[in-house]
Amino acid sequence: MLILGDQPFKRLWTSELTRMYRVQHPTNQWNPAINVSEQAHGVYLAEGPASNWVVVRDQTGFILVDSGYPADRPLVLDSLRYLGLQPADARAMLITHGHVDHTGSAAHFSRSYGTPILCAPEEVAHVQGKEKHQVTFGQVFVRAWRPRVFRWMIHVIKAGALTAKPSPEARAWDAEELRSLPGSPAAIPLPGHTPGNVAILLPVAGVIAVGDSFVSGHPLSRKTGPQMLHPMYHTDATAALAAIHRLDGIEASIILPGHGPALHMPLAEALAALRS
Numbered sequence: 001m002l003i004l005g006d007q008p009f010k011r012l013w014t015s016e017l018t019r020m021y022r023v024q025h026p027t028n029q030w031n032p033a034i035n036v037s038e039q040a041h042g043v044y045l046a047e048g049p050a051s052n053w054v055v056v057r058d059q060t061g062f063i064l065v066d067s068g069y070p071a072d073r074p075l076v077l078d079s080l081r082y083l084g085l086q087p088a089d090a091r092a093m094l095i096t097h098g099h100v101d102h103t104g105s106a107a108h109f110s111r112s113y114g115t116p117i118l119c120a121p122e123e124v125a126h127v128q129g130k131e132k133h134q135v136t137f138g139q140v141f142v143r144a145w146r147p148r149v150f151r152w153m154i155h156v157i158k159a160g161a162l163t164a165k166p167s168p169e170a171r172a173w174d175a176e177e178l179r180s181l182p183g184s185p186a187a188i189p190l191p192g193h194t195p196g197n198v199a200i201l202l203p204v205a206g207v208i209a210v211g212d213s214f215v216s217g218h219p220l221s222r223k224t225g226p227q228m229l230h231p232m233y234h235t236d237a238t239a240a241l242a243a244i245h246r247l248d249g250i251e252a253s254i255i256l257p258g259h260g261p262a263l264h265m266p267l268a269e270a271l272a273a274l275r276s
């Protein structure tokens with residue numbers, strides 16, 4: 001994700017880029033009937049315009065895993081209504097890591113509905129906005145001569161990267177609390193993308209939501225299939241790749257990444273692709 005400062009130069013750029021984006025993209029093409037799909041019993045992947053979120057439901061209610069960019073909030077609400085769910089009934093929102101394209105609706109859910117916003121203990125300060133572990137404007141700007149980077153930069157500005165609100169109410173989960181939620185989630189720490197980054201395993205469904213630990217596509221990438229994000233997105237790219245060994249031996253056959261489509265393949269096969 002991207003964070004930009006508030007200097008006048010950056011404000012000028014961002015307002016101009018936003019204007020250009022609106023000219024090029026006059027309507028929102030997002031449609032829950034197309035972009036929300038059941039990947040396993042009670043587990044839904046919502047593919048937002050630039051990042052994904054996951055809904056897990058059972059007879060006791062539902063949870064969200066991540067929540068898109070700030071501008072995705074109407075789409076998050078749409079995706080729930082499409083599934084016949086009321087946003088106020090969310091039992092919790094689990095945050096894989098504190099980047100703005102994953103926490104975009106957290107503050108709204110917390111303040112409007114009292115939804116618990118839960119993350120790894122090592123990620124609480126990030127989600128609360130007390131720490132920053134994000135690609136900087138400078139890192140993106142020096143690469144903006146590349147069309148893919150330029151288009152992505154415009155998109156994330158439009159998506160609300162500048163107006164992101166932290167979630168001061170976020171707090172650390174514990175394993176028992178997680179297990180009591182729909183899907184019996186378990187958090188697997190994968191430090192590197194951010195210090196407290198995790199994957200969320202839904203063991204009964206055989207699903208793992210990996211956030212940005214690895215992805216299956218990204219606007220900056222020409223590749224499809226399992227892949228690491230560009231190094232500039234990681235707090236520590238070497239650690240991010242090394243951390244995937246923590247997924248060895250975990251049984252899952254459906255992988256839901258933070259960017260790109262669902263992967264229906266054994267987790268071990270995806271990990272082998274990352275190492276190749």
Ligand SMILES: [Zn+2]
Pocket residue numbers: 001097099193212233
């Ligand atoms: Zn991220």
